[in-house]
């Protein structure tokens with residue numbers, strides 16, 4: 001069996017000096033190329049777990065390892081964000097005044113990559129995500145579904161190993177949400193990228209390779 005790309009071992013996390021216990025003894029392994037759902041109700045702890053995987057927050061106990069890096073260590077955390085992980089949020093977090101193309105080029109500045117490589121990736125990804133014809137439009141001129149496809153494009157620009165997606169279809173209506181989800185999945189498969197997606201919607205969870213149910217901070221594979 002492959003080495004897991006993400007290994008979470010006996011992790012716990014609370015807020016407010018321990019008054020709000022969010023994750024309790026969470027362990028899971030995710031393998032390269034898998035598309036995995038963290039499925040659970042609002043407030044169950046999905047976002048908190050994604051944040052620990054992406055180094056946006058630190059666990060109180062236990063360990064998280066992402067492609068050999070420890071997000072709790074500052075030097076690893078920087079590399080993790082620059083090289084290994086891409087984020088897609090429910091609200092796309094794009095810069096409204098910049099164009100689609102300019103938003104997607106932000107990771108070039110952040111990672112100090114090669115412009116020609118980024119140009120080629122932009123061409124390929126924007127075509128695959130069917131937003132290439134909107135290249136020079138500003139984000140504020142795009143529809144919700146288009147914005148979310150741009151967010152996916154941007155998240156993949158630096159060729160991360162893992163995409164952490166937090167309710168990526170949450171702000172979209174049903175049909176558009178399905179299209180965006182299918183495009184996210186297809187693009188990830190083509191790129192060999194691992195996806196960990198938080199969702200409260202059973203139908204999206206069931207369309208993933210594996211489902212981890214998150215309930216009151218306890219995680220169980222279904």
Ligand SMILES: Nc1ncnc2c1ncn2[C@@H]1O[C@H](COP(=O)(O)OP(=O)(O)OP(=O)(O)O)[C@@H](O)[C@H]1O
Pocket residue numbers: 015016020022040041042043044045046047048049198200
């Ligand atoms: N920074 C924080 N300070 C205090 N409490 C927090 C903090 N972040 C999250 N929580 C609490 O932790 C619990 C889990 O939140 P989390 O956002 O992980 O859930 P979720 O499953 O992603 O929910 P949703 O689907 O609504 O985003 C909630 O009760 C939330 O209020």
